Amino acid sequence: MNDYDTKPMRIWQSLLFTAVPAALIYVAIWVVAPAITSGLSQPFLVGYLICFGTTEVGFFAAALVAYRAEGNPPNWRAFTQRYRLGRPCRGDIVWAIATLAVMLITYLGLGFTAQWLASIPAFSPHPVFPPELRPDAQAHLVIGVFMGMHIKGAWWVLVVYLVAWLFNIFGEEMWYRGFMLPRQELAHGRLGWLVNGLSFTLLHIVWKWNLLALLPGSLFLAYAAQRRRSTWIGIVAHGALNFTPIVAIAAGVIG
Numbered sequence: 001m002n003d004y005d006t007k008p009m010r011i012w013q014s015l016l017f018t019a020v021p022a023a024l025i026y027v028a029i030w031v032v033a034p035a036i037t038s039g040l041s042q043p044f045l046v047g048y049l050i051c052f053g054t055t056e057v058g059f060f061a062a063a064l065v066a067y068r069a070e071g072n073p074p075n076w077r078a079f080t081q082r083y084r085l086g087r088p089c090r091g092d093i094v095w096a097i098a099t100l101a102v103m104l105i106t107y108l109g110l111g112f113t114a115q116w117l118a119s120i121p122a123f124s125p126h127p128v129f130p131p132e133l134r135p136d137a138q139a140h141l142v143i144g145v146f147m148g149m150h151i152k153g154a155w156w157v158l159v160v161y162l163v164a165w166l167f168n169i170f171g172e173e174m175w176y177r178g179f180m181l182p183r184q185e186l187a188h189g190r191l192g193w194l195v196n197g198l199s200f201t202l203l204h205i206v207w208k209w210n211l212l213a214l215l216p217g218s219l220f221l222a223y224a225a226q227r228r229r230s231t232w233i234g235i236v237a238h239g240a241l242n243f244t245p246i247v248a249i250a251a252g253v254i255g
Contacts, residue, residue: 180196
C-alpha cells in the first residue's frame with residue numbers, strides 16, 4: 001500500500017488540502033475575474049484566463065512542492081512511483097475510458113440538478129458570469145463569441161486556454177490522485193477513494209450549482225484510480241472531459 005515513505009492523511013488534512021485551493025480558486029473566479037471585467041472594461045474571458053491560468057499553475061507547483069516536502073528524492077523514477085505515474089498498461093486505458101464514460105453520463109444525466117440548485121440564491125452563479133459558466137449555457141451560446149469576447153482569429157486565446165488546461169489536468173490530478181489518494185488510502189484503507197472523491201467534489205465549490213452533477217463522476221474517478229493505482233486514469237478521463245471548451249474555442253477562432 002505504501003508508495004515511498006508516505007504518511008496517512010487524516011480527515012482534517014484532507015479538508016485542509018482541499019479548502020485552501022478551493023478558497024483561492026473561488027476568490028479568483030468570483031472576485032478577481034469580475035473585478036478585471038468591470039474595473040478594466042475587459043471581456044470576462046480576459047479575467048477568466050488570467051485567474052484560471054494562475055490558479056492551475058499554482059496547483060501544479062503545489063504538487064511538486066508537496067512531493068519534496070515529504071522528503072522524497074529529486075529524481076524522476078521516485079517521483080513517478082510516489083505519484084503513481086508509471087507507464088500505463090492496457091487495463092489502465094480501459095478503466096480510463098470507462099471512467100470518462102461514467103463521468104460524462106452522470107454529469108449529463110444529473111444536469112437538471114444544476115438548474116435546480118442555481119435557482120437557490122446561495123448556489124446561483126455570479127451575476128456577471130457569461131453564459132458559458134451557467135447551467136443553461138447551451139441555450140445562450142453565440143458562435144464566434146466566448147465569455148463575452150469575439151474570438152475569431154484570436155489564436156492567442158486558444159493557446160493560452162490550452163496551456164491552462166494542461167496545468168489544470170496535471171496539477172489537479174497530481175495533487176488529488178498522486179499526492180492525496182495514497183495517503184488517504186493509508187488512513188482509510190479501502191474507503192480512501194470515498195474521501196478522495198468527496199474532497200475532489202468540494203474543490204469545485206466555485207461551480208456550486210454543479211456539485212450534485214459532479215459527485216458521482218468524482219467518486220468513480222477516485223475509485224478507479226485507487227483500484228488501478230494509477231494517476232493516469234484521472235489525467236486521461238478528467239482531461240478528455242475538460243477538453244470540450246477547447247473544441248468550442250477552436251471552432252470560434254477558426255470562425
